[in-house]
Amino acid sequence: MKSMNGQQLKTIAITAMLLDHIAWAFLDFQSFWGQLFHIVGRITAPTMSFFIVQGYLHTRSFWKYLTRLLVFAVISHVPYVYFSYGTMHWFSFNVLYTLALGLLAVFCWDKISDLRLRTLAVIGLGILSLPGDWFYIIIIFCLIFFIYRGDFRSQAAAVTYTAVIIVLVQFGGSLAAGDTISEALLSSGFHLGIILSLPLLKLYNGQRGGGRWSHWLFYIFYPAHLLVLSALKQGF
Numbered sequence: 001m002k003s004m005n006g007q008q009l010k011t012i013a014i015t016a017m018l019l020d021h022i023a024w025a026f027l028d029f030q031s032f033w034g035q036l037f038h039i040v041g042r043i044t045a046p047t048m049s050f051f052i053v054q055g056y057l058h059t060r061s062f063w064k065y066l067t068r069l070l071v072f073a074v075i076s077h078v079p080y081v082y083f084s085y086g087t088m089h090w091f092s093f094n095v096l097y098t099l100a101l102g103l104l105a106v107f108c109w110d111k112i113s114d115l116r117l118r119t120l121a122v123i124g125l126g127i128l129s130l131p132g133d134w135f136y137i138i139i140i141f142c143l144i145f146f147i148y149r150g151d152f153r154s155q156a157a158a159v160t161y162t163a164v165i166i167v168l169v170q171f172g173g174s175l176a177a178g179d180t181i182s183e184a185l186l187s188s189g190f191h192l193g194i195i196l197s198l199p200l201l202k203l204y205n206g207q208r209g210g211g212r213w214s215h216w217l218f219y220i221f222y223p224a225h226l227l228v229l230s231a232l233k234q235g236f
Contacts, residue, residue, distance in 0.1 A: 016044045102142030
């Protein structure tokens with residue numbers, strides 16, 4: 001039975017993101033709790049990508065939707081870089097930036113009929129995503145959920161394959177960098193948490209849920225929680 005609305009699923013994704021960021025800021029990456037929080041945190045990217053596609057399919061104005069993402073990406077820039085690096089970096093962009101590019105990729109895939117031009121547009125957006133959080137993986141997720149919309153089995157298979165490829169690539173890269181097998185497993189295996197988003201998304205009942213202003217929750221919470229965690233991390 002599909003029993004969860006969009007607001008409930010977004011709240012779960014936001015909570016997972018918070019746990020992930022708490023782990024990056026305060027927990028030993030290889031500890032039990034560090035690994036657990038990072039595994040749970042992998043729920044967020046595919047879930048928010050799914051709702052980017054839902055937003056695209058139901059928005060009354062694509063350009064207003066895109067502008068909102070980009071405006072909050074700019075607002076979130078300083079909180080994001082200070083949380084990530086403790087200092088200013090101009091060419092490291094937050095996940096709202098990559099979600100905006102994922103939305104553009106969906107738009108291009110939907111509106112450009114010529115396959116060659118469509119492919120070039122998506123590749124170009126993939127290159128633009130490289131400085132962003134989750135980079136082209138967000139674009140892949142968005143396209144998976146758009147291309148296979150209405151076919152959850154194909155969506156689940158494609159997301160699972162993507163998660164496995166991410167793990168294998170990172171595992172191989174860690175081994176090549178001189179890590180032991182156990183270190184490589186710890187540095188890559190937590191990405192399998194991406195798959196945890198699938199049973200949650202299967203429960204989506206197609207209803208937005210929440211109140212009139214609830215769709216602003218993620219936009220406001222994202223920079224706000226980064227500011228708070230940055231202050232705590234750096235001891236105010």
